[in-house]
Amino acid sequence: MAQVLVIGSGAREHAIAQTLLRSPQVDQVVIAPGNDGMTDPGLVIKPIAATAIAELIAFVQGAKIDLTIVGSEEPLTLGIVDAFQQAGLPIFGPTAYAAQLEGSKAFSKQVLAANHIPTAASDVATSLTDAYAKATQFGFPVVVKQDGLALGKGVTIVKNTAQLTALLTAIYAKDAAQKLVIEEYLAGVEFSIFSFVGELGVVHAPIAQDHKRLLDQNAGPNTGGMGAYSPVRWLSNAIREEAIQTLVEPVLAGMQASGHPFTGILYTGVMLTEKGPKVIEFNVRLGDPEAQIVLPQLESDFYQMLLDLLAGQQPEVVWQDADIYLGVVLAAPGYPVKPEKGLPVPVITGDDLHMNYAGVIQQDDALVVNGGRVVTVVGRAQSATAAAAKIYAALDALDTRLQYRHDIGYQAVQAENETKAL
Template identity: 40%
Template structure:
């Protein structure tokens, strides 16, 4: 089969690599891709992820059998609908209505409430006055979420009232739309990727854990993810199965009950509380940076997996033993304002351990920063300690201009206690 991967970040870099390893895959096109994919895929950088007609034309010209959509924006805007309905091209990624599970926090919370799927208590607001009154009534800590897509940065975990009210002011007064105000949940978080075709689900047997906050010890603002590791062995298999039984399977059934046909990845961001496992969020695609570490451990043919999911044919996923840890190098200032164009050099022998998110080719073929999250550096080990050490040893060998990049130094620390 021939596969097109939509997206240009580290998650898509990991997917392209995994598809390249698949014996069933005979060719790969990356749209728009990035420079690091050029050796294993045809990279078409002139086309954006929401240029639906251009994407369709490329897929037809390249005889594409499967399209794998990496980022959330084209899913929420209906890329799957367009390719399937207008051109009969198979897409691994949910259609626009189903992608609301991520693109609308209000939709997902209302779905969970209707079908008794365990999650935090919440209310939805459009008016600042009503929202601020509710927050004052509930008290801090409390969680404020902007409805809609925000690249992982539309969530404020407010530990005090000033932070909560400031977040509401920014989301409802300085901009328009809805916010979801949630009860603050305490516990251990984990990410579970689930392959879904309507009521047919195959949860990954391996969990990952992301590090959302910008700085060490979970300080600073939320980001798109500053690092991840897998598997998460200090959270038991019983907890994973509870999540599957109480959350994943009921959510898949709920979508069918609502007349929706979900096909793609359902990302469950969950938390283990004193009252059991609860949903923090759903995403409608692979996580980033979780995909990078999970794809590094997955040994199955991803092309065959897609066909099995499409046909609702039971299968087993094969996993490499050991652990993978990934450390994200980000531009100084991220997730706020940052500069681009700083030089970065990756030693040739480390290229296979790096997943590119925000690097591009500059003058004289130099590699320069072009985004907030720049690259994820991974390390493998038989133990989590070995994997983390390997990752940070590799980080030390990445060359960049002083004070242009930063990274967390505590990735994997929860698993190493």
């Protein structure tokens, strides 16, 4: 029986671990550093930081771990995959070079341009004056992105001159040489494609749609994600295939041709515009909260799928399509600016409901809040309408100060209502 290490500490890693434990080949999953809410049978928490690469290698060697999968982006950009490979240890994820697709927005734009992949027009700025001039050339709204990792919160849609001035002044007060990517604003509908990539095989997961804004009706600041659902039934298979063929496959071919093939998980953020699908961003790991609603749909063996991809084979994979999986994130008051800690974490129970834990810590006999996003509550039903109703009935009955959106999956619910009306 196999032992697997998952690197990370959030609800995404909790979902990855749960999916691995469904494999008949896996008897234990270690999560480093994990969190105190991960108490499923078969899960072991190892308090090693995700960026402590040498310590993680020593642990894997000593514990005879059979496979490592990296959940969070920071260790990937630091070269954890390169280090494990040099030590002869099996690991699923991209090299540090390939991880620049997420680690550097400027690098990502260069790859998109070199491979003629549809995306927003953009420019790079490295000073306050330069950024202001380039942003105003695009007109409003305009998108301003920090070049490096920003935990899902480094993108701002700027609507007017006053907002632009305030944003750029604040950014360059902290770092006078900050690199920014300035982009034209793309109007349309967003969705996400997750591709598990090996040397000779690729597995595309069901399409997901997440909700980045803090508040209902897409108001408030960008966050790491406040909820998601999958599959996205109102999106046609033809559009899905077009996005894969015009956005995903060319970047994988381009990386291969450059001598730096991509392996691991490619997250393609897509905007469906009037001119067709375009890339908003690439990430190099599963999304959070998308992992929590995509991975439960895998009916075949996740561990075997990863082994096959690492071995240069095309896996045989089965995804469910009978139900909609919908997840709602509960966040601390004050998130994303200044999350309040120490509040009790509610327990949600019910048929076809489960919880994936993130920013929690054990205090006495209970879990309390220890971060921004606290827990993802995931439900399943035959429709988005039914899944949302099930989750919100449980959430709205809580006595809690944790905040959450009340409209996750609204586009799917609207599409279902329109279909019923026909």
